[in-house]
Amino acid sequence: MQNTTEYLRRHHGGNGDKAAEKTVQSYAKNHDADFRLFWESHCAAHLSDHASVIDLGCGTGLWLNELAQTYPQAKLTGFELAPYMLNRMDSLASNVEIISDDLNNPSTELANHSVDVALANLLIHELHQPVTLFCKLRRWLKPGGVFILCDMVRQPLADYLQHQYADIDLASQTPDYTALVDAFQHFQEHNRYHPEDITALLQQCGFEISAVETFKKGRAVRIAAISV
Template structure:
């Protein structure tokens, strides 16, 4: 399959364009920093069905999971959808044109009805402001009997980082589990299984923490701000009060969903 040309971010709302630009900039180093994201995504892998014909990786990023899906289901048609053109360009450069790379919004997907029998999405839909629209689109693009396997993030994710920088607004503004489940119900999809859990990852120092969270696009520094040595030292001191024998903790409140289109 050939790749699809990506459209510029200029036509997106400001918040979407900002997210797209942030992830596009992060694309070259994303894979090296995405250990937590990879570990969370692995929880979906054993649950996937044995067969699939048309697969969508929703929020595919640099294409790591898209390529793994293509390898696991070698007879399937695989598509990677992402908002960030830089991520898609990186994915195409790494994995070629056997996978279709498509720019688009999870809440307004550029696909026909009943296009996919399997949707995979790892830590992507937390960036979508309208969770009802996302679930409605999943119901639309899945075939009857199609399934979606999703991880997303719940409120409280990266709380230690927000505390360290004294910027609670830096926390991801994600819907809570009840809101997500209600959106699933409203869409007509069936929630066959769900799990909420807090996972902690540990890092040797503040620099390692800040590098790691770029994978989920958290913005903790004020735009164009130059931190003084005193501010940086104060942040490091605050984080050190949270240190454990394993290192500095960073919490991810994970929500795993298995959805099915039963009608």
């Protein structure tokens, strides 16, 4: 778990407080109208005050708190390991529980077939491999339960660098060396999977894919998967 904590700190730029603040500031962008439409389309029928919902890699817990406003009696559980995210969790709703666990190989044992809806928003690219989590998640979800996965996916290096360095002409100006090393490291981490890789893994782990939607000009994907 300590190795994963250190990896996450490096992945988030080496400054935990800054990473937590960025998570708060980017909350609206990562839960925008398109995300909410996708969420409602695939999850609304499963949500109620009797539902069990888990947010995998829940960051500072803002989405769970928002859900709690609509479902104040639902069982809402967040998984988060990074201490700087845990430290930024302010005034969590009374029906929100936070579990600190390494989602590369979760030690938590939720009851089989006890979860209605699960979300992993910008988590999967941070894992060393997602299969262990997918297999455990399928056991946790009720038959017919929904898993919403949102994440960055593979893109050409040229497109990635143009996105990262939109204001710099690489032909005439070389960016800072440290910044370039960081950009190429993040390219490897953010470009692990093509959408078809993720859907194939989910299917191999026992999920049925009900929707796939790319966004951010193909740089990210939303997937709705059903536990069968």
